[in-house]
Amino acid sequence: MTGQEATHTQRTPLSRARVLRAAVALADATGIEALSMRRLAQELDVVPMALYKHVANKEELLDGMADAVVGEIDPPALDADWRRAVRGRILSARRALLRHPWAARVIETRPVPTPAVLAYLDSIAGTFRAGGLSADLTHHVMHAMGSRLLGFSQELFDTSGPAGPPDPLMAVHYPHIAELAATAAHDGGSTVGGGCDDQFEFEFALDLLLDGFENLRRQGWTSERGA
Incomplete structure (x- = not known):
């Protein structure tokens, strides 16, 4: 048996569960925008067409990933x-x-x-x-x-920004929003850091x-x- 044949024999069979696990891991590592059927096939070391035996298209892949989570x-x-x-x-x-x-x-x-x-x-x-x-x-x-x-x-507002006093112009035009922004600021030394x-x-x-x-x-x- 050649080395190539041995590798083929020992390769884990492709299955829907394996495809979904790999897709979830790829999205975790690179973001959902980078996920494609071609990229996933490369990760699994298969040709793209092999994936379609287990998921009909990318939408079905995303459905399966949602269910996995x-x-x-x-x-x-x-x-x-x-x-x-x-x-x-x-x-x-x-x-x-x-x-x-x-x-x-x-x-x-x-x-x-x-x-x-x-x-x-x-x-x-x-x-x-x-x-x-x-x-x-x-x-x-x-x-x-x-x-x-x-x-x-x-959320209505992105509160992940740095803590600190609100913009003076905001306080003039939107005093209540500025007041809420000020109360949302945590101590910079806390485990939370700035924002809510x-x-x-x-x-x-x-x-x-x-x-x-x-x-x-x-x-x-x-x-x-x-x-």
Whole structure:
């Protein structure tokens, strides 16, 4: 047997799971913009056409990558307090997306939710229902949570810039925004550094929402009464 034949014999067979693992790793390393079927084939040391036996096109590849990341979210905890159970899963989702910074954008741009996303959202809705929330309230809760259910949210402002006093012109024209910007500045020596602490802000809003939902549940809230 020649060396080339031995290498071919020992090569790990290509599979959908292997293709997706390699695609996720490539996106982690180079960014989602650099991902292409040709580049992925090079990483796997195969011809591009070999990939199409496992993913029909790049859109199906992105669907599979989104599902792979969602698959990293911790399973439901057996917790009698539905708020703790939901909170734990959402924070696990956030950790998964922080490991794969490109994933939120991919999930947002899918034309329809992927199977793993649907299964996750169905499980979260089931936790709300098991916690005593009516189907009516759960419907509105899911809308209110939006992408936060998957561990990310769209912020109004980019607060990642350096800390410091606001621009004087901003203070003149937009005094309340300038005031908020000033309060968002953390001590430069902290572990957070300049700008807002994204994790703190995320958990702050998450806890407010979950506590608010529990209050509505206790009140027997319905959409008819709310209107």
